[in-house]
Structures are given as structure tokens and as C-alpha cells.
Amino acid sequence: MSDSENTPVTIFTDPNAYADLQAWHSVAARLRKEDPVCRIEAPRFEPFWAVTRHADVIEIERQNDKFHNTIASVLQTHDQTAQMRQLGPMLKTLINMDGQEHRNYRAVTNDWFKPNNLKRNFQPRIAELARKYVDRMVELGGECDFAMDVARFYALQVIMSILGVPESDELKMLDLTQKLFGADDPDFAGGPDRRTAALAAVMDFISYFRDMTADRRAHPSGDLASTIANGTIDGKPLEDLHTFSYYVIVATAGHDTTSSTLAGGLEELIRNPDQIKLLQQNPDLIDNAVEEMIRWVTPVRHFMRFAQEDYTLRGRKIKAGDGLLMSYLSANRDEEVFEQPFRFDVQRKNAEDHLAFGVGVHFCLGATLARMELRTFFRELLPRLEQIELTGTTQYTAATFVGAPKRIPIRYKLRK
Numbered sequence: 001m002s003d004s005e006n007t008p009v010t011i012f013t014d015p016n017a018y019a020d021l022q023a024w025h026s027v028a029a030r031l032r033k034e035d036p037v038c039r040i041e042a043p044r045f046e047p048f049w050a051v052t053r054h055a056d057v058i059e060i061e062r063q064n065d066k067f068h069n070t071i072a073s074v075l076q077t078h079d080q081t082a083q084m085r086q087l088g089p090m091l092k093t094l095i096n097m098d099g100q101e102h103r104n105y106r107a108v109t110n111d112w113f114k115p116n117n118l119k120r121n122f123q124p125r126i127a128e129l130a131r132k133y134v135d136r137m138v139e140l141g142g143e144c145d146f147a148m149d150v151a152r153f154y155a156l157q158v159i160m161s162i163l164g165v166p167e168s169d170e171l172k173m174l175d176l177t178q179k180l181f182g183a184d185d186p187d188f189a190g191g192p193d194r195r196t197a198a199l200a201a202v203m204d205f206i207s208y209f210r211d212m213t214a215d216r217r218a219h220p221s222g223d224l225a226s227t228i229a230n231g232t233i234d235g236k237p238l239e240d241l242h243t244f245s246y247y248v249i250v251a252t253a254g255h256d257t258t259s260s261t262l263a264g265g266l267e268e269l270i271r272n273p274d275q276i277k278l279l280q281q282n283p284d285l286i287d288n289a290v291e292e293m294i295r296w297v298t299p300v301r302h303f304m305r306f307a308q309e310d311y312t313l314r315g316r317k318i319k320a321g322d323g324l325l326m327s328y329l330s331a332n333r334d335e336e337v338f339e340q341p342f343r344f345d346v347q348r349k350n351a352e353d354h355l356a357f358g359v360g361v362h363f364c365l366g367a368t369l370a371r372m373e374l375r376t377f378f379r380e381l382l383p384r385l386e387q388i389e390l391t392g393t394t395q396y397t398a399a400t401f402v403g404a405p406k407r408i409p410i411r412y413k414l415r416k
């Protein structure tokens with residue numbers, strides 16, 4: 001899709017608009033300047049506000065009493081919302097909860113995701129997997145599609161190890177994740193009826209995790225599945241819907257997001273070879289480079305919030321009940337916060353001010369893990385990397401929610 005075909009409506013509602021990011025960003029940059037809180041009226045959607053400035057996303061998300069996530073926290077069509085309200089949600093995860101309910105459910109796994117637990121119990125496994133996948137690049141003979149052959153398997157294996165899913169079931173999980181998150185992209189969707197495929201994937205997840213819960217209740221271990229299966233709120237175990245939803249959010253939110261950032265981050269390094277050299281000479285910069293990659297890629301394109309009362313944002317009158325789309329992708333290119341936002345700079349002083357993990361009470365639960373995973377991979381790859389180049393066109397998924405590179409064809413020389 002060319003810039004001229006993109007409009008403020010299509011960049012938020014048409015999955016294909018996200019497959020051409022340059023064109024997407026050029027419309028978003030115009031909106032930040034001319035209409036930063038923009039009313040979007042599109043045929044199949046309830047009207048909503050697109051919030052494109054960094055400061056405005058923070059203003060909304062920090063007031064979680066005034067702006068709720070609700071069960072419709074991801075943009076969907078009018079029909080999908082109506083169906084969900086009528087039938088009830090298939091899943092109810094943390095991102096669909098507000099207030100005390102959210103605090104209670106988040107508390108079940110909050111400690112598990114803390115840096116100390118992750119460092120002590122999972123850093124060695126993550127380092128082992130990073131080595132395995134850089135070795136795999138060597139085995140692939142100096143050429144591969146980094147997104148398809150390396151990034152998605154590495155991220156998948158990390159998240160599955162953490163959950164405690166055995167290696168033999170990982171491919172099945174990969175397939176299910178892609179059917180759920182890539183439901184708009186024909187390369188990943190499960191046949192012509194994509195929504196049906198996504199629903200079938202949810203059912204498959206539930207059946208898989210039902211067995212896992214029974215197992216972890218009988219034989220608890222240190223993995224995350226055990227923490228969820230044996231979690232309690234007010235002294236009672238979690239309801240089934242919440243238990244399964246917890247597994248699904250971790251399996252899905254923890255996989256595509258990190259693999260996308262890894263692939264998109266490497267792509268940007270290849271496009272800026274001076275920055276590879278810089279990181280090889282100063283490995284201490286890798287942590288900051290990872291923040292810049294997360295800012296750059298912003299794999300979670302948006303989340304929604306719903307106003308609980310009338311509110312004025314940048315002079316626009318938001319009515320109680322109105323939906324607001326927080327565009328993280330746009331906020332992370334906000335010229336008021338990031339100098340030369342379209343420059344990829346591993347030394348950027350305020351890279352960590354990005355909003356790719358959101359902000360406030362819903363701030364990404366897996367942020368520490370994601371950072372650990374990305375840093376560990378680049379710490380393994382960069383010292384062994386002698387040469388690397390792109391060999392073809394990179395491609396991006398067509399998805400309005402979670403997206404990023406799906407093809408990064410590369411040629412490289414690596415030390416064994």
C-alpha cells in the first residue's frame with residue numbers, strides 16, 4: 001500500500017497498512033502534528049479516538065480509574081464486539097481486567113516475573129538457548145530467513161521452557177500462536193475463515209492446558225505453569241477460565257512480541273553496520289541497544305481503553321463510553337520525546353523512555369524476561385559475527401495488533 005492510499009482511518013483499521021511501515025509512519029507523523037487525538041469513523045467499527053502522542057498515551061494509561069481496558073481491550077470490528085458481549089469472552093486475561101480483579105490476578109504471578117527469580121532460575125537456560133540458536137545459524141550454512149528459521153523458534157523455546165511445555169509440543173504451540181495473533185495475515189492464518197481458525201486455536205489451547213493444570217496440581221515444580229495452577233485469590237484456586245487465560249496470555253504475549261523484536265532489531269543492525277561495529281567494540285552498549293530495538297519495532301501496535309467519564313484530552317471532548325486506541329507505534333516515534341525518531345541509534349540517551357511495554361498498572365508483566373532474552377541473544381551473536389547482509393526484501397505481517405518482520409533473509413559469516 002502506498003502512502004497516498006493510506007489515511008488516518010486505514011492506518012488503524014486495515015491490517016495491510018501495517019505491512020508497509022514507512023507509509024504507515026508517514027501518516028502517523030502527520031497525525032501527531034495536525035490531529036493527535038483523532039476521531040476515527042470507519043464502516044465496520046464503532047467510532048474511536050486514535051491517540052498518537054507519547055504524553056497523551058501516558059496521561060490516559062496512568063488514570064486507570066477513569067479509563068478501563070474492559071473485555072474489548074484490542075481493536076475489533078463492531079460485529080466482533082457485539083458477538084463477544086452476547087456470548088461472553090472466550091478468554092479473560094489480565095489485559096481484559098480492571099480494578100481489584102486485575103490487581104488480584106496480577107498478584108498471582110507478579111513475584112515469579114521479578115528479576116531475581118528470573119535471573120536465578122532461568123538465565124542459565126536462556127543463555128543455553130541463545131547458544132543453541134546461534135549455533136543453528138552456523139548449521140544453516142551461512143544463509144537463512146532469520147525471522148522464520150531462528151527468531152520465532154528461540155522466543156518460542158524460551159517461553160515454553162518457562163511455562164514447562166515439553167519440547168515435543170512446541171511446534172503445536174507455535175502453530176496455535178500464529179493462528180491467534182496472525183489471524184489477519186494470510187501467511188499465518190488457518191485457512192479462508194480466519195476468525196474461525198483463531199477460535200479453534202483458543203479451544204486447542206484450552207484443551208492442552210487443562211491437562212497441564214491437573215498435572216501441576218498433582219506435581220508442582222518451579223515453572224510458571226505450577227505457579228498459575230496452584231495460585232489462589234482470597235484462599236480459593238483460580239476459576240478455570242482465568243487459569244487457561246493466564247497460560248494463553250503468557251504463551252502468546254511472550255512469544256511473537258519477543259521474536260518480532262529480535263528479528264526487527266537484527267534487521268536494523270544490518271541496515272546500520274556502523275552500529276554493529278560499535279556494539280562489538282563496546283558490549284556494554286548492548287542493553288541500551290536492546291531498548292532502542294524495542295522502541296524501533298514496537299511489536300504491540302496498540303491497546304484500547306474506554307472512558308468511564310467525560311474527559312478532555314488536548315481539547316478534544318471524550319465522552320463516557322468512548323474507546324481510545326493507544327498507538328504505541330506512533331508514540332515511540334514522537335518527535336517531542338525522541339530526537340530524530342526515525343534514526344536507529346543504539347546510543348540513544350533516552351531509548352528506555354519508549355512505551356512499547358505500555359505504562360501504569362498494565363505495564364508488561366514479561367518486560368524483564370523479554371529484555372533478558374534479547375540481551376542474551378545479542379551477547380551471544382555479536383562477538384561471533386564476522387559479516388552479515390540482507391539478501392532480499394524484508395516483509396512485515398499484516399496485523400493491527402501484534403506484528404513485525406515475518407521474513408528477514410540474510411547471509412552471514414559466524415565463528416563456531
Ligand code: HEM
Pocket residue numbers: 061094095096106159249250253254255257258261294298299300303328355356357358359360361362363364365366367369370
Ligand atoms: C518485546 C517484547 C514484549 C512487548 C513489546 C510487550 C508489550 C506489552 C504491552 C504493550 C502490554 C500492555 C501494557 C499496557 O496496557 O500498558 C503488555 C502486557 C503484558 N505482557 Fe508483554 N510484551 C512483551 C513480552 C512479553 C513477555 C515475554 C511476556 C511473558 C512471558 C509478556 C506478558 C505480558 C502480560 C501477561 C501482559 C498483561 C499485563 C497486565 O495487563 O497486567 N509480555 N505487554
